[in-house]
Each structure stands twice: as C-alpha cells, then as structure tokens.
Amino acid sequence: MTGLKKRGMLSGAATCKLCRDQGEDADHLFTGCYVAAILWHKVSTWCKIQPIFAFTMKDLLEFHKTQLMEEPKRKYVKTIILATCWSIWKARNEGIFNGKRASIDGIFGEMQANFCGLNAEQRKWILIGGAGQILSFYNGE
Numbered sequence: 297m298t299g300l301k302k303r304g305m306l307s308g309a310a311t312c313k314l315c316r317d318q319g320e321d322a323d324h325l326f327t328g329c330y331v332a333a334i335l336w337h338k339v340s341t342w343c344k345i346q347p348i349f350a351f352t353m354k355d356l357l358e359f360h361k362t363q364l365m366e367e368p369k370r371k372y373v374k375t376i377i378l379a380t381c382w383s384i385w386k387a388r389n390e391g392i393f394n395g396k397r398a399s400i401d402g403i404f405g406e407m408q409a410n411f412c413g414l415n416a417e418q419r420k421w422i423l424i425g426g427a428g429q430i431l432s433f434y435n436g437e
C-alpha cells in the first residue's frame with residue numbers, strides 16, 4: 297500500500313480514471329497514462345515544439361526550461377503545459393465524482409478553450425507564433 301493510500305488521499309480503488317486500467321498517482325496521471333501521453337503529443341504538435349517526454353510532474357513543470365525557444369514562446373509553452381495539467385486534473389475529478397469518462401479530444405479542447413481566455417496580446421502571440429489552430433477554433437471551423 298502506498299503512503300498516499302494510507303493517508304486516504306487516493307480513493308479506495310485508486311484506479312486511474314482516464315485509462316481505467318492502471319493505478320493512479322500523480323506521475324501516472326500526468327505522464328505515465330496513455331491518455332496523458334497522447335495529450336502531450338497533441339500539445340507539442342499544436343505548439344510546434346519538440347515532443348514532450350516526461351516521466352514525472354517535475355519533468356513537465358521544467359520542460360520549458362530545457363528547450364531552445366525564444367522568450368515569449370517559452371512562457372506560453374509553460375502556460376499551455378500548466379493548462380493541460382489542469383484539464384487532466386478536472387477530467388480525473390469528473391471521472392471520480394460524476395462517473396464521466398473524458399475523451400482525449402475533450403480534454404485537449406478544454407485546455408485550448410482555457411488558453412483562449414488569455415488577453416488580446418497573448419492571443420496575438422498564439423496566432424502569429426504557431427498555435428494557429430486557435431483561429432479556426434474561434435471561427436467555429
């Protein structure tokens with residue numbers, strides 16, 4: 297039994313609510329789960345950056361520091377990674393509390409929608425800087 301389970305921080309079954317296959321802990325949920333792996337692939341494609349390979353939460357949170365990127369982009373990559381973690385976390389909670397099984401596209405779409413809540417200057421960067429799919433998102437295409 298893991299320390300987290302003993303302290304009651306994980307539900308009794310503690311099965312990952314995204315894949316419903318493996319045991320859940322933070323590193324599985326955000327990096328080890330196949331759902332997370334597909335999401336990070338989609339994020340790196342969307343941001344036009346190198347594939348995001350992470351084995352721990354720490355790898356994710358420090359990914360932007362390890363890449364050669366100009367400064368504005370670095371900041372946005374960090375923000376998008378955090379927004380993706382937040383969407384994964386919400387999907388996980390929906391699974392636990394409402395029994396809903398989130399789709400990968402649903403999680404990714406929600407992250408993009410959250411990211412669209414940024415201000416005009418930040419959006420401009422997105423459109424110019426590579427994550428241009430936001431444009432078609434706004435146009436409802």
Ligand SMILES: [Zn+2]
Nearest residue numbers: 312314315329
């Ligand atoms: Zn999983």
